[in-house]
Amino acid sequence: MQRAVAVDLGATSGRIAIGTLEDGRISFEVVEQILHEPLERNGRLEWDFEKILGLCRSAVQAAANARAATVGIDSWGVDNGFLDSDGRLIGSPVCYRDLSHLAAFEELASVRQRLYELTGTQHQPFNTICQLVARRREDPTLPKRCEWLILPDLVGFLLGGERNHEITQASTTQLLGLDGRWSEEAFRIAGWPTPERQPSRPGKLGGKVAAGVSIAHVGSHDTASAVAGFGPIRDDQVFLNVGTWSLAGCVLDKPVATPQAEAGNFTNELMVDGRVRFLRNIPGFYFINRLHKDLGVAASVPEWLSAAERCDERVDLLHPDLFNPDSMLAAARALCSRVPKTDAEWAGLALGSLAAIVSATVPKMETIVGRRFSSFRIGGGGSQSAAFCQALANESSLSVIAGPAEATVLGNLAAQFVAQGVLADWPEAYEVVERSLTTTEFLPS
Numbered sequence: 001m002q003r004a005v006a007v008d009l010g011a012t013s014g015r016i017a018i019g020t021l022e023d024g025r026i027s028f029e030v031v032e033q034i035l036h037e038p039l040e041r042n043g044r045l046e047w048d049f050e051k052i053l054g055l056c057r058s059a060v061q062a063a064a065n066a067r068a069a070t071v072g073i074d075s076w077g078v079d080n081g082f083l084d085s086d087g088r089l090i091g092s093p094v095c096y097r098d099l100s101h102l103a104a105f106e107e108l109a110s111v112r113q114r115l116y117e118l119t120g121t122q123h124q125p126f127n128t129i130c131q132l133v134a135r136r137r138e139d140p141t142l143p144k145r146c147e148w149l150i151l152p153d154l155v156g157f158l159l160g161g162e163r164n165h166e167i168t169q170a171s172t173t174q175l176l177g178l179d180g181r182w183s184e185e186a187f188r189i190a191g192w193p194t195p196e197r198q199p200s201r202p203g204k205l206g207g208k209v210a211a212g213v214s215i216a217h218v219g220s221h222d223t224a225s226a227v228a229g230f231g232p233i234r235d236d237q238v239f240l241n242v243g244t245w246s247l248a249g250c251v252l253d254k255p256v257a258t259p260q261a262e263a264g265n266f267t268n269e270l271m272v273d274g275r276v277r278f279l280r281n282i283p284g285f286y287f288i289n290r291l292h293k294d295l296g297v298a299a300s301v302p303e304w305l306s307a308a309e310r311c312d313e314r315v316d317l318l319h320p321d322l323f324n325p326d327s328m329l330a331a332a333r334a335l336c337s338r339v340p341k342t343d344a345e346w347a348g349l350a351l352g353s354l355a356a357i358v359s360a361t362v363p364k365m366e367t368i369v370g371r372r373f374s375s376f377r378i379g380g381g382g383s384q385s386a387a388f389c390q391a392l393a394n395e396s397s398l399s400v401i402a403g404p405a406e407a408t409v410l411g412n413l414a415a416q417f418v419a420q421g422v423l424a425d426w427p428e429a430y431e432v433v434e435r436s437l438t439t440t441e442f443l444p445s
Contacts, residue, residue, distance in 0.1 A: 003020050014033070077169060133190055148192075219412070222241075237401075258368065321335065379403065389440075
């Protein structure tokens with residue numbers, strides 16, 4: 001029996017899971033979970049970083065107590081923090097939803113096409129390049145006096161691990177070239193020096209953080225870990241990881257950075273094994289959760305969705321007014337031609353809108369990559385909603401194979417066992433993952 005501890009940081013919660021590898025299967029137990037959210041302070045939307053760091057310190061202690069050899073940390077993409085010359089944190093990491101990033105995004109409008117040619121990364125106002133431009137505008141001295149690290153690498157270093165740029169996270173920044181190395185031209189555009197350290201691949205150890213406990217570099221972008229947690233993905237399957245955001249795409253051997261891919265706002269992010277996650281970053285349960293809160297529905301989100309009534313009204317979840325409104329309900333009302341009258345109709349609108357935007361990704365992707373897709377392979381918290389899975393199957397006319405809900409944790413742990421040397425390589429890791437999960441299939445009706 002081998003043990004590892006996974007830290008999975010989402011944009012609204014974080015969790016610690018203790019995992020074991022025994023008899024060719026990975027099992028795990030979530031032992032701690034916290035809720036967190038960004039805070040308005042210092043004129044910016046910042047993460048409550050001490051709360052996040054505290055959870056990761058607890059994970060190290062949990063690993064020591066459980067005699068686990070490693071801790072692996074994954075999180076959402078793009079967000080970063082800064083270290084001074086002595087390795088001390090400068091302020092708290094800024095949340096990707098901070099409105100300063102929208103202004104930086106517009107500043108880069110004239111070079112967007114060139115950035116896509118260089119990086120194959122979708123144009124989004126929260127990309128790390130936009131964040132670095134925003135921070136430089138606020139303090140022009142920052143690029144010369146500090147080092148930046150993406151969130152999981154930042155946390156790992158502050159726990160006592162090595163400085164690192166993990167490549168699946170680096171591929172979310174719009175600063176990584178199509179060759180898997182930092183793009184010097186992209187950094188010149190951002191007005192920042194190119195990091196001296198090139199990004200490294202997961203499946204390696206990254207320094208001791210306690211007696212007998214090392215950091216393991218996993219697919220530290222949570223979607224990279226999630227896709228690893230699906231096990232083998234067929235060429236005719238669309239992977240879909242649904243949480244605060246939805247990541248919908250397919251697995252390719254090489255990046256596709258054509259004008260058609262750029263027009264469809266597809267991105268090329270890396271998998272733990274070096275292949276490409278060709279995907280769109282589209283809205284997930286953020287809209288649903290905010291709407292549920294604003295409506296004041298007493299039932300839980302899954303219960304509310306399961307009681308949904310048919311509603312032909314849809315809203316475009318990519319509309320800028322839904323990015324971070326004061327009231328999601330008010331913003332949605334303003335976009336409706338016929339406003340739902342009941343909570344159940346609002347649930348129908350929410351399900352239909354999310355299913356519609358996910359389904360619309362499929363034909364666009366088929367045209368670009370030259371494949372036909374027959375099913376969705378779905379994981380993440382959203383895969384626990386039978387109502388959503390059925391709505392997606394109906395909307396897309398594709399089967400939906402759901403599970404595991406904790407795909408990210410499973411993929412995180414698999415990478416740690418590769419780093420520990422217990423699993424020889426990624427093909428073996430995928431075989432172990434496949435033996436470790438259960439799924440449910442939903443057919444169109």
